Every structure is written in structure tokens, then in C-alpha cells.
Amino acid sequence: xxxxxxxxxxxQIKPYQAVAGWLIGVESLSxxxxxxxxxxxxxxxxxxxxEYNQFVAINAGRxxxxxxxxxxxxxxxxxxxxNIRYYFYTDLxxxxxxxxxxxxxxxxxxxxxxxxxxVNAFLDENESVVVAPEISKDELVTITKNAKxxxxxxxxxxxxxxxxxxxxxxxxxQYRAWGNDPKGSDYSIVEEKRSEHYPIEENESxxxxxxxxxxxxxxxxxxxxxxxHLLIRTKWLDPALFDEVVSVYDAYLATKxxxxxxxxxxxxxxxxxRQSLLTKVR
Amino acid sequence: MKKIELLAPxxxxxxxxxxxxxxxxxxxxxxxxxxxxARASNFERDDLSELVSFAHQRGxxxxxxxxxxxxxxxxxxxxxxxxFLENIGVDAIIVxxxxxxxxxxKQAPNLAIHISTQTSTYNSIALKYWKKKGASRxxxxxELSLDELKEMVPKTDLxxxxxxxxxxxxxxxxxxxxxxxMTMRDxxxxxxxxSCRWNYxxxxxxxxxxxxxxxxxxxxxAVPFIEDFIRMGIASLKIEGRMKSIYxxxxxxxxxxxxxxxxYEKGKIAEADMQEAAxxxxxxxxxxxxxxxxxxxxxxxxxxxxxxxxxxxxxxxxMVLDYNPETQMALIEQRNYFSVGDEVEFFGPFKKTVTFSVxxxxxxxxxxxxxxxxxxxxxxxxxVPIPLEPYDMMRLVKTNRNYESKNEKTDD
Numbered sequence: 001x002x003x004x005x006x007x008x009x010x011x012q013i014k015p016y017q018a019v020a021g022w023l024i025g026v027e028s029l030s031x032x033x034x035x036x037x038x039x040x041x042x043x044x045x046x047x048x049x050x051e052y053n054q055f056v057a058i059n060a061g062r063x064x065x066x067x068x069x070x071x072x073x074x075x076x077x078x079x080x081x082x083n084i085r086y087y088f089y090t091d092l093x094x095x096x097x098x099x100x101x102x103x104x105x106x107x108x109x110x111x112x113x114x115x116x117x118x119v120n121a122f123l124d125e126n127e128s129v130v131v132a133p134e135i136s137k138d139e140l141v142t143i144t145k146n147a148k149x150x151x152x153x154x155x156x157x158x159x160x161x162x163x164x165x166x167x168x169x170x171x172x173x174q175y176r177a178w179g180n181d182p183k184g185s186d187y188s189i190v191e192e193k194r195s196e197h198y199p200i201e202e203n204e205s206x207x208x209x210x211x212x213x214x215x216x217x218x219x220x221x222x223x224x225x226x227x228x229h230l231l232i233r234t235k236w237l238d239p240a241l242f243d244e245v246v247s248v249y250d251a252y253l254a255t256k257x258x259x260x261x262x263x264x265x266x267x268x269x270x271x272x273x274r275q276s277l278l279t280k281v282r
Numbered sequence: 283m284k285k286i287e288l289l290a291p292x293x294x295x296x297x298x299x300x301x302x303x304x305x306x307x308x309x310x311x312x313x314x315x316x317x318x319x320a321r322a323s324n325f326e327r328d329d330l331s332e333l334v335s336f337a338h339q340r341g342x343x344x345x346x347x348x349x350x351x352x353x354x355x356x357x358x359x360x361x362x363x364x365x366f367l368e369n370i371g372v373d374a375i376i377v378x379x380x381x382x383x384x385x386x387x388k389q390a391p392n393l394a395i396h397i398s399t400q401t402s403t404y405n406s407i408a409l410k411y412w413k414k415k416g417a418s419r420x421x422x423x424x425e426l427s428l429d430e431l432k433e434m435v436p437k438t439d440l441x442x443x444x445x446x447x448x449x450x451x452x453x454x455x456x457x458x459x460x461x462x463x464m465t466m467r468d469x470x471x472x473x474x475x476x477s478c479r480w481n482y483x484x485x486x487x488x489x490x491x492x493x494x495x496x497x498x499x500x501x502x503x504a505v506p507f508i509e510d511f512i513r514m515g516i517a518s519l520k521i522e523g524r525m526k527s528i529y530x531x532x533x534x535x536x537x538x539x540x541x542x543x544x545x546y547e548k549g550k551i552a553e554a555d556m557q558e559a560a561x562x563x564x565x566x567x568x569x570x571x572x573x574x575x576x577x578x579x580x581x582x583x584x585x586x587x588x589x590x591x592x593x594x595x596x597x598x599x600x601m602v603l604d605y606n607p608e609t610q611m612a613l614i615e616q617r618n619y620f621s622v623g624d625e626v627e628f629f630g631p632f633k634k635t636v637t638f639s640v641x642x643x644x645x646x647x648x649x650x651x652x653x654x655x656x657x658x659x660x661x662x663x664x665x666v667p668i669p670l671e672p673y674d675m676m677r678l679v680k681t682n683r684n685y686e687s688k689n690e691k692t693d694d
Binding site for chain 1: 351352353354356357378379380381382384385401402403404405406407408410411412423425426430433434452453454456457458459460462463464466468470477478480481482483484485486487491493494495496497499575579580581582584585587
């Protein structure tokens with residue numbers, strides 16, 4: 001079991017025991033991510049990672065319309081020349097394009113992979129998949145054990161819980177006639193009867209909302225030892241804490257020592273130990 | 283050219299029959315499980331069988347939603363359910379899950395497979411994927427513009443279905459788990475709490491910005507674009523809303539039916555017909571509408587701010603149960619309060635709306651003469667010199683409050 005960590009800055013690449021690779025957000029391909037790197041920067045990232053025997057994976061998690069997909073196709077043609085270990089994607093049009101180029105694919109459909117049959121159906125045509133995080137721990141263990149090939153799970157980070165094509169911040173600020181920067185990265189929303197802050201961000205792919213806290217797996221990791229990779233998402237993580245988070249997971253996988261809860265981060269475990277409901281309880 | 287399909291939602295058997303009678307070519311419905319509207323009353327197996335017979339006798343179709351994002355436990359009963367749907371002759375199932383689609387191909391191979399909008403199918407290349415998986419139709423993402431749709435249609439031989447009316451998700455359908463995180467209700471298994479329509483406070487860093495932040499979407503209304511959809515070769519036009527009332531369904535289905543028929547009759551849809559359809563729909567619509575993504579990325583005009591609700595301009599007050607053309611007496615079931623002297627409209631499938639002033643009437647059970655109908659489902663007998671048919675509806679145009687207050691103490 002190894003870690004794949006979402007990269008915020010090329011300077012963060014350094015040797016770790018359990019970090020197998022870096023997940024790279026890319027302009028025009030990614031929707032969510034700690035940073036969207038220009039394509040021209042990818043060879044440098046690959047070279048840097050290679051120094052420590054680490055790989056680079058590309059986050060191509062956008063949902064594309066036809067014209068965006070044409071642009072993505074041109075980017076893929078460039079990327080194909082370089083040593084990319086995985087392409088994480090969610091759009092099945094992207095799958096068709098990448099499959100034709102024999103690229104190594106990881107289906108990260110987030111909300112969709114909530115059961116063993118779907119995980120295995122997508123494993124038939126991908127190198128790996130990322131199992132959805134909005135399921136219970138027992139489901140997570142069962143699904144990953146039932147998987148016919150290597151699967152990945154989300155282990156840490158703010159989860160992307162809403163993805164819209166709409167420019168929701170631009171429209172809202174226009175409605176209010178305010179001059180705020182819609183692409184600012186310091187906005188959060190709080191439902192009127194609740195207290196949790198949900199980060200909200202508009203970028204070139206649309207608008208995304210993230211979970212109010214950092215989702216984490218810790219002791220549960222040892223029940224998931226058959227999983228190939230744990231994903232560390234670093235969006236909204238203070239860069240000052242980046243190394244601490246990666247290091248604590250790195251050490252935990254190597255020695256079972258340490259505790260993520262000591263870092264003072266707002267953590268939660270989502271649906272891991274809570275039964276989700278189908279209808280309102282009256 | 284194959285005639286475009288008008289597809290309506292139905293949360294129960296009565297709604298499905300009304301939708302079909304008012305002009306839908308097909309209805310989509312959910313069973314008690316595996317459907318994305320857990321709060322709709324939905325269909326027992328007997329109701330589904332009855333609906334399929336009812337629809338097929340009229341040359342119409344029934345599609346069943348099995349578009350939850352399943353968990354392992356959901357698969358236990360799926361095979362049996364899919365075989366049941368195949369046995370009763372359901373025309374297609376609507377699915378989001380690849381595994382469920384593959385299970386259906388094995389267990390119920392005669393069921394056509396429609397790919398749900400929950401899959402966010404947003405480009406023509408993704409259509410190739412679903413074609414290879416055996417789908418016969420894809421319900422496209424609601425984020426597509428008219429121009430994008432025009433480019434997509436010639437690139438596939440799959441049937442394409444687009445939404446033309448009703449609620450819009452603020453995000454890509456199926457990609458939103460706001461409801462899961464805020465209420466623990468699983469949005470992708472029918473529990474969506476519509477968190478995108480709530481009021482939020484917006485913070486910039488720690489500073490609270492004034493007013494509520496809203497990001498919900500106005501409902502879609504595609505009246506101006508029906509001719510475009512027909513000309514470009516879309517197969518099916520879908521109305522959203524399995525939770526909506528029979529009155530809403532009858533009104534909206536009838537309006538779009540008239541537009542589609544107008545096109546095939548005259549080769550185009552006149553501006554006046556579109557205006558009439560929009561006016562009719564407004565009589566039942568209780569939310570603000572917009573064109574969604576059809577003219578490009580939504581602007582401020584397509585968003586729902588300050589959660590303003592609109593009330594329908596006309597109220598549903600009665601449904602015709604029977605009509606005797608010789609005596610010109612109608613049997614009407616009360617659905618909302620009305621009184622003698624009220625100005626009402628009668629409307630029904632494939633007929634013009636007629637305005638009428640309510641005359642004195644009697645309670646069907648007691649034969650008591652009445653001037654007001656107060657009780658829900660009360661049966662009223664009334665002289666109506668306009669040919670009516672069962673399932674015609676009566677809506678209030680203008681109330682006669684003076685009559686009502688003057689006679690308040692004499693009735694009931």
C-alpha cells in the first residue's frame with residue numbers, strides 16, 4: 001500500500017518512504033486540484049519525481065464538452081511522449097480518447113463507485129479505479145476486497161462534493177453588483193441553520209464545493225491493506241502543513257507510528273461510521 | 283422522419299394515466315426501489331403492470347427508472363426486479379450504473395437500456411462508449427447548449443433525449459453529494475434534500491458578506507426551442523417532475539403536446555402558439571423558469587436568488603369524473619375551494635380551454651343545493667353547457683368573493 005499525493009508546488013517533491021507518486025492538476029484537464037500546472041511544467045515535475053523513484057499521475061477529472069475534449073486530445077498527444085504512470089479521469093468521452101492511445105487509466109468517478117459490481121465493471125477496462133468515499137467503512141472494506149484488480153481509496157483531504165459547469169460566483173457577484181473576484185480562493189459558504197464552512201471555488205472548469213472538514217482514514221487503513229494506493233488530497237490544505245500531513249501518513253504506513261489527529265486539522269470521517277438515509281426521518 | 287417523443291414524469295398511477303391522456307407519448311416512472319425519487323409515492327408491481335397495459339393499449343410507452351447509484355445491498359433484489367419489468371413489457375429502463383446495465387443485459391435482455399442524465403453525458407465521444415455498452419438511448423446532460431446539441435446529433439445513431447421542462451440540478455447530476463454531507467441523505471439513492479436551493483451565508487476568509495448566498499437554478503422551460511429540437515433530430519423531449527401534481531402534469535404536457543403537434547401540422551411553430559403554451563404553463567408553474575444552458579452558460583438570469591417562489595396564476599379546483607351530453611350535467615370532484623359565480627376554465631387533452639361562470643350546483647351524495655364547494659374530493663353535480671369528458675380539469679380564473687361573503691352563513 002503506497003501513497004499518491006496531490007501536488008501543490010514542485011518544491012514539495014522530496015523523498016518519502018511510502019509516497020509512490022504525485023497527482024498533478026493540469027490546466028484544461030482538471031476540475032479540482034491544489035494547483036493547475038501548465039503542460040510545459042510537466043517534464044520538470046517528472047524529472048524531479050524520478051530522482052526519488054516516484055511517478056507522476058495526471059488529474060484529468062474534468063467533464064468535457066466536445067470543444068474542450070478536442071483541446072484535451074491535443075494535450076494528450078503531448079503528454080503521451082512523457083512517462084506518465086496514471087491518468088485519473090471521470091469523463092467517458094475522455095476514456096474513449098485515452099484508451100485509443102493506450103494510456104494507463106484510473107477511473108475516479110467519486111460519487112459513482114459505491115459498489116463491487118461497478119468497481120469490477122470499470123476495472124475490466126481501466127488499470128485501477130478510485131472507490132467513492134461516501135460509503136461506510138464496512139462497504140469500503142468489502143468493495144476493495146471484492147475488487148478483481150488494484151483499487152485506490154481516498155485517505156485524506158477535503159472531498160469535492162459538488163461540481164457545476166455554472167459560474168456561480170461570477171453570477172452571484174453580478175447579481176449583488178459587487179466587484180469581488182469570482183476566482184478568489186478564500187470563499188466559503190455556511191448553510192443558514194448550520195455552522196460548518198464549505199469552501200467554494202470557481203475556476204475555468206466551473207464551480208466546486210468541498211467538504212467542510214478534511215476526510216481521513218487512519219486505523220481503518222490496516223483493514224484496507226489489499227488496496228494499492230491511498231490518495232492524499234491537499235486542496236485547501238495550508239502549504240505549511242503539507243509536509244506534516246504527508247510525513248505523518250508516510251511514517252504511519254512504514255512504522256504504524258504517529259497520529260494524524262495531533263496536527264490540529266479539522267478532521268471528519270464522513271459516512272464511514274454513519275448510516276446514510278434515503279429519505280427524511282420524520 | 284420519426285415523430286419526436288414527448289416524455290412525461292409520473293409519481294404514481296393516476297399521474298401516469300393523466301400524463302398519457304393529456305398527450306405524453308411515454309411516461310417514466312419509478313418502482314418502490316432503485317429509483318431516484320424516494321419521496322415520490324412510486325409504483326407497486328401491480329400498478330406497474332396496470333400502467334404498461336394502459337399505455338400499450340394506447341400505443342404509448344413506459345420507461346422505468348432504475349437510476350440509483352447502487353450499493354452492494356441493492357444488487358441483491360435487482361435481478362428479480364429486472365426480470366419482472368421485462369415480463370410485464372416495460373419498454374426501457376433508465377440506468378446510471380454500468381454494472382446495473384450489464385446485469386440487465388444478462389437477466390432481462392429484452393429491456394432497452396436508456397442511460398440516465400445522472401451519468402453527465404456531455405460530449406459526443408461519450409456516446410460511443412454507451413453505444414458499445416448496449417444502450418439504445420442516452421439522456422443527455424442538462425449542461426448542453428442548443429449549438430452543442432446540434433453538433434452532437436449527427437455524430438451518433440443512438441436516440442438522444444433532452445430535458446425541456448422542470449427542475450434543474452445546480453451541478454452536474456450525479457456528481458453532487460451536498461445532501462449526503464449536510465443531511466446524511468444519499469442524493470444518488472433518492473434522498474436528495476435539494477441543498478442547492480437552501481440559503482447560505484457567504485464568507486470571504488472570516489468576513490461575512492451581507493445577504494444570503496444562493497446558487498440554485500431556476501426551472502427549465504424550453505418552449506421557444508421545441509422546433510429546434512425536432513429539426514435537429516432529438517428523439518425524445520423530457521419533462522422533469524415525478525413529485526408534481528396531476529394538474530401541473532396535465533397543464534405542462536398539454537402545452538408541449540400542442541407545440542409538437544403544431545410543428546408536424548404546419549411545418550413550424552408560430553410565435554403565437556409559443557406564447558399560448560408559455561401562458562398555459564404559467565397557470566400551473568410555481569417556480570421561476572429560464573432557458574437553462576440552451577443558449578450557453580447560465581448567467582445571472584438563470585440563477586434563483588433570494589429563493590423567491592411564484593404562485594401559479596390559476597388554481598386547480600376540480601376534475602370532471604363524468605359528463606352526460608344529453609342532460610349537459612357534469613359530475614365534478616372538488617380539488618380546491620370554489621363558489622357560485624367564480625369564473626373558471628375547463629381544459630382537457632387535445633381541446634381548447636373554455637371559460638365558464640359557475641352556476642348553482644348540488645352535492646352529488648346528499649343532493650343538497652350548494653353555493654360553495656369546500657371539501658376536498660367532494661363530488662359536485664353541475665349544469666355545464668360545454669361538452670366535457672372524464673379527466674377534463676377545472677381551474678379558477680377569477681373568484682367571486684362578493685357572492686361568497688354574502689352567502690357565507692347560508693351554506694354548509
